[in-house]
Amino acid sequence: MATTAVPTDRLRFGRPAGFAQTARRDAWWIEPVLTLVGLGSFVVYATWAALQGKFYYIGNLLSPFYSPEIWGPSPHAMFGPQPAWLPWPSFLPFSAAILVLAIPGNFRLTCYYYRGAYYKAFWADPPACGVGEPARGSYLGERTLPLVMQNVHRYFLYGAILVWFFLVHDVWKAVWFLQADGTEALGLSVGGVVLAVNVVLLWFYCTGCHSLRHLIGGRLKVFSKHPMQHMAWKVVTWLNCRHKLFAWCSLFSVGFSDIYVRLCAMGVWHDLRLFMI
Amino acid sequence: MAQATFQIFRGDSKGGALQTYTTDVGEGMVALDCVHQIQAESAPDLAVRWNCKAGKCGSCSAEVNGRPRLLCMTRMADLPEGEPVRIEPMHTFPLLRDLVTDVSWNYGVKKKIAKFAPRKPDAADGSWRMQQEDIDRVQEFRKCIECYLCQDVCHVLRDHAKHDEFAGPRFFVYTAALEMHPIDTGDRIDAVKDEQNIGYCNITKCCTTVCPEGITITDNAIIPLKERVADKHYDPLLWLARKLGIGDGETGAGA
Numbered sequence: 027m028a029t030t031a032v033p034t035d036r037l038r039f040g041r042p043a044g045f046a047q048t049a050r051r052d053a054w055w056i057e058p059v060l061t062l063v064g065l066g067s068f069v070v071y072a073t074w075a076a077l078q079g080k081f082y083y084i085g086n087l088l089s090p091f092y093s094p095e096i097w098g099p100s101p102h103a104m105f106g107p108q109p110a111w112l113p114w115p116s117f118l119p120f121s122a123a124i125l126v127l128a129i130p131g132n133f134r135l136t137c138y139y140y141r142g143a144y145y146k147a148f149w150a151d152p153p154a155c156g157v158g159e160p161a162r163g164s165y166l167g168e169r170t171l172p173l174v175m176q177n178v179h180r181y182f183l184y185g186a187i188l189v190w191f192f193l194v195h196d197v198w199k200a201v202w203f204l205q206a207d208g209t210e211a212l213g214l215s216v217g218g219v220v221l222a223v224n225v226v227l228l229w230f231y232c233t234g235c236h237s238l239r240h241l242i243g244g245r246l247k248v249f250s251k252h253p254m255q256h257m258a259w260k261v262v263t264w265l266n267c268r269h270k271l272f273a274w275c276s277l278f279s280v281g282f283s284d285i286y287v288r289l290c291a292m293g294v295w296h297d298l299r300l301f302m303i
Numbered sequence: 304m305a306q307a308t309f310q311i312f313r314g315d316s317k318g319g320a321l322q323t324y325t326t327d328v329g330e331g332m333v334a335l336d337c338v339h340q341i342q343a344e345s346a347p348d349l350a351v352r353w354n355c356k357a358g359k360c361g362s363c364s365a366e367v368n369g370r371p372r373l374l375c376m377t378r379m380a381d382l383p384e385g386e387p388v389r390i391e392p393m394h395t396f397p398l399l400r401d402l403v404t405d406v407s408w409n410y411g412v413k414k415k416i417a418k419f420a421p422r423k424p425d426a427a428d429g430s431w432r433m434q435q436e437d438i439d440r441v442q443e444f445r446k447c448i449e450c451y452l453c454q455d456v457c458h459v460l461r462d463h464a465k466h467d468e469f470a471g472p473r474f475f476v477y478t479a480a481l482e483m484h485p486i487d488t489g490d491r492i493d494a495v496k497d498e499q500n501i502g503y504c505n506i507t508k509c510c511t512t513v514c515p516e517g518i519t520i521t522d523n524a525i526i527p528l529k530e531r532v533a534d535k536h537y538d539p540l541l542w543l544a545r546k547l548g549i550g551d552g553e554t555g556a557g558a
């Protein structure tokens with residue numbers, strides 16, 4: 027019978043362990059690393075793309091990062107070019123994306139799924155379940171500023187649903203092609219498919235939201251008195267169980283949609299027309 | 304019959320060490336069987352708490368290879384072969400001896416939660432009428448066997464030792480069962496925010512991962528409670544609606 031001394035930080039019973047200390051033997055670090063790389067690359071790319079202010083549209087295609095285009099140089103702009111009265115920092119090129127990205131950006135930032143994922147991956151709080159955290163002075167959680175603001179997630183949900191309708195409108199515009207005689211004809215190109223798939227995935231992501239699940243019916247104590255709300259709650263619950271899946275799929279599709287439109291606009295890719303009616 | 308090596312924590316609150324034992328492992332054996340066999344063969348004074356050996360009493364909670372688990376539900380066949388099996392007591396509660404911890408802190412937390420407050424009976428015989436769809440959510444929570452593995456893994460307790468302020472996932476499940484109960488009239492939302500301090504939970508879902516009863520603790524209990532707290536304390540439109548007396552009185556009820 028051999029004896030192995032146990033490092034005291036493994037037997038802490040209420041005292042913090044050292045960073046990454048654990049008796050787990052599985053590759054617990056894979057998930058936080060994938061989250062770090064996945065979310066990190068998206069944030070870097072989205073910030074870069076939003077700051078460009080160009081190559082975000084071509085013909086009937088508009089990048090979802092720039093939609094709705096309130097003001098801007100493209101024919102998709104709702105109110106024409108940047109108005110003279112709108113203050114804009116001189117070191118930044120004018121970009122319609124900056125005016126709208128705060129809504130979907132904060133929607134994802136305050137999403138319950140992403141919160142749990144980035145607290146682990148970016149803050150190591152904890153790095154993974156049952157794995158020691160880096161030494162920190164205090165722990166405040168989501169009780170105080172700034173993180174208490176996560177509680178307004180439902181307002182970003184309302185904003186995101188509004189933006190979603192603009193993206194549906196963009197898909198509608200993407201299936202109308204300008205003809206040589208100046209008329210428009212219905213058709214479909216790969217770009218239209220890309221934008222449409224993106225809109226579907228975003229809808230599944232938005233409607234699996236925990237706040238929506240609560241507001242649409244989860245808040246009720248007695249479902250049987252509200253059969254319609256109960257039904258809606260069940261549908262949202264089904265999507266909510268797959269929220270992580272749709273969070274990642276829609277993150278990828280929205281990034282890819284921008285890349286697709288950008289490369290077409292830059293002339294790297296050509297938007298292949300599938301058929302015309 | 305294959306032999307397996309175990310590293311089992313022996314000691315008390317003053318200190319201890321992992322001790323290595325070997326024992327035969329037969330088909331269908333679980334970690335608790337092995338611990339009992341080791342007790343019988345070489346360590347008669349090894350302390351381990353158990354009762355049902357069926358995953359229903361919640362007594363045999365421990366950490367196997369760093370993962371909070373019920374010893375009686377941990378099949379040896381599911382553990383990596385040829386590696387020593389490391390068994391430690393739960394880290395989040397004071398150690399009594401060997402694999403036994405003092406979980407009585409949890410009993411105190413439960414006592415502070417406002418009790419079930421049913422409305423007046425629906426029938427003259429003192430009974431109530433409820434529909435199945437109204438109690439589905441609560442029935443999931445009633446599966447809890449109070450093993451406290453979720454409390455053990457929760458970093459708010461495990462790493463930040465907020466035992467004095469934070470109720471922990473088990474008691475969010477308990478509170479959610481009361482808050483979602485169709486005949487309950489209580490309102491525990493202020494307490495969820497200010498006494499149970501649900502805001503410490505950063506929804507990392509570790510509690511859900513370890514629950515041996517498969518209760519979806521974070522998604523079905525904690526987040527719905529966080530949303531109820533948001534209804535009552537962080538939603539300006541609902542605040543206004545309550546002031547104006549608009550709404551069905553269910554969202555942020557009792558405000």
Ligand code: SF4
Nearest residue numbers: 457504505507508510
């Ligand atoms: S989800 Fe919340 S309660 Fe559950 S383990 Fe994580 S921090 Fe603790």
Ligand code: SF4
Nearest residue numbers: 447448450451453514
């Ligand atoms: S919720 Fe699950 S893990 Fe927590 S005490 Fe109950 S059965 Fe155990």
Ligand code: FES
Nearest residue numbers: 137138139235236
């Ligand atoms: S919880 Fe993820 S979008 Fe609302």
Ligand code: FES
Nearest residue numbers: 355356360361375
């Ligand atoms: S002995 Fe009862 S749950 Fe393991």
